[in-house]
Amino acid sequence: MAEVFHLKTPLLESINMSKRVGTTVYLKMENAQPSGSFKIRGIGHLCQQLARHSKGVICSSGGNAGMAAAYAAQKMGVPATIIVPSSTPPLVVQRLHDQGATVRIVGKVWDDANTEALKLAETEGLTYVAPFDHPLLWEGHASMIAEVTASLGPSVKPGAVVVSVGGGGLLCGVIQGLKDVGWTDVPIVAMETVGAHCFNAAIKAGKLVTLDDITSEAKCLGAKTACKQAFDYSQSSELTIISELVTDQQALHAIQTFLDEERVLVEMACGAALAAVYSGIIVRLQNEGRLPALMGPLLMIVCGGSTINMEQLTNLKHKLQS
Numbered sequence: 001m002a003e004v005f006h007l008k009t010p011l012l013e014s015i016n017m018s019k020r021v022g023t024t025v026y027l028k029m030e031n032a033q034p035s036g037s038f039k040i041r042g043i044g045h046l047c048q049q050l051a052r053h054s055k056g057v058i059c060s061s062g063g064n065a066g067m068a069a070a071y072a073a074q075k076m077g078v079p080a081t082i083i084v085p086s087s088t089p090p091l092v093v094q095r096l097h098d099q100g101a102t103v104r105i106v107g108k109v110w111d112d113a114n115t116e117a118l119k120l121a122e123t124e125g126l127t128y129v130a131p132f133d134h135p136l137l138w139e140g141h142a143s144m145i146a147e148v149t150a151s152l153g154p155s156v157k158p159g160a161v162v163v164s165v166g167g168g169g170l171l172c173g174v175i176q177g178l179k180d181v182g183w184t185d186v187p188i189v190a191m192e193t194v195g196a197h198c199f200n201a202a203i204k205a206g207k208l209v210t211l212d213d214i215t216s217e218a219k220c221l222g223a224k225t226a227c228k229q230a231f232d233y234s235q236s237s238e239l240t241i242i243s244e245l246v247t248d249q250q251a252l253h254a255i256q257t258f259l260d261e262e263r264v265l266v267e268m269a270c271g272a273a274l275a276a277v278y279s280g281i282i283v284r285l286q287n288e289g290r291l292p293a294l295m296g297p298l299l300m301i302v303c304g305g306s307t308i309n310m311e312q313l314t315n316l317k318h319k320l321q322s
């Protein structure tokens with residue numbers, strides 16, 4: 001069997017979040033993965049399948065997909081080129097270099113970087129590593145739900161799952177994982193920030209839409225268009241997907257509260273999911289009857305992220321809270 005690059009992550013009960021929601025909240029600590037986020041599950045799997053004999057991988061990324069691709073490539077002894085937009089903080093560019101990758105900064109947002117990555121894959125004969133839109137990624141991400149079932153034991157089923165949505169790869173992987181274990185009746189709360197809300201916009205329009213620009217500071221949620229599979233799932237009568245938005249201020253407040261209460265620093269993309277609890281969205285959905293009032297434990301996917309440190313947190317505070 002091929003080597004697996006991701007780790008089994010802890011499932012922690014959060015006393016503070018549980019108090020807020022009135023039901024047990026479990027945190028799936030994907031921040032603890034090598035490369036700093038859940039992305040290594042899918043990207044590690046994709047690289048195992050597609051890049052074993054590659055002359056090099058190329059990945060377009062807001063940061064975390066690139067970190068995962070660089071990590072997997074280094075393990076496999078394959079060169080990695082990561083194309084990031086100028087909105088990716090310098091600290092991530094440094095982390096990518098430290099992971100042995102060649103880094104190029106192209107364009108303003110992820111979509112610009114992706115156009116360049118697709119072009120280079122073609123002209124240089126490199127293996128393209130998609131950050132969110134590929135069935136192998138979803139298959140890899142699905143392993144996190146299998147781990148949750150093992151951690152919870154046979155008699156416990158989540159009342160709902162909370163995920164962040166960028167291009168929708170995490171969402172597709174979580175749904176695949178829920179399908180694999182027969183939990184398709186578990187509602188999913190899909191969180192985005194205003195200004196990086198391509199999935200919410202698609203649901204409202206009834207079709208995929210492309211945002212004009214990414215104006216949110218949650219740059220790793222900053223795909224202008226969601227992937228088709230995520231949209232198709234949103235239209236499926238078999239699934240309950242509730243799409244909700246928070247402001248950048250709410251996402252920032254969430255990462256600060258999480259740091260205070262759980263002693264873990266995550267980036268804005270993850271803050272969007274955490275804000276579902278800290279900004280009272282779960283309780284509102286219960287009051288509106290969109291989630292059951294008495295529900296089983298809430299499963300929070302703590303997707304993690306490397307685009308944060310104390311300096312970046314201070315910058316965000318100045319930008320968003322002044």
Ligand code: PLV
Pocket residue numbers: 037060061062063064065066110131132164165166167168169170171219220221222223267269270303304305306
């Ligand atoms: N980030 C991608 C896409 O960016 C990237 O290149 O890293 N949480 C974190 C910490 C993430 O980094 C991402 C995606 C998400 C959530 C959302 O995952 P997705 O894109 O699969 O919905 C533009």
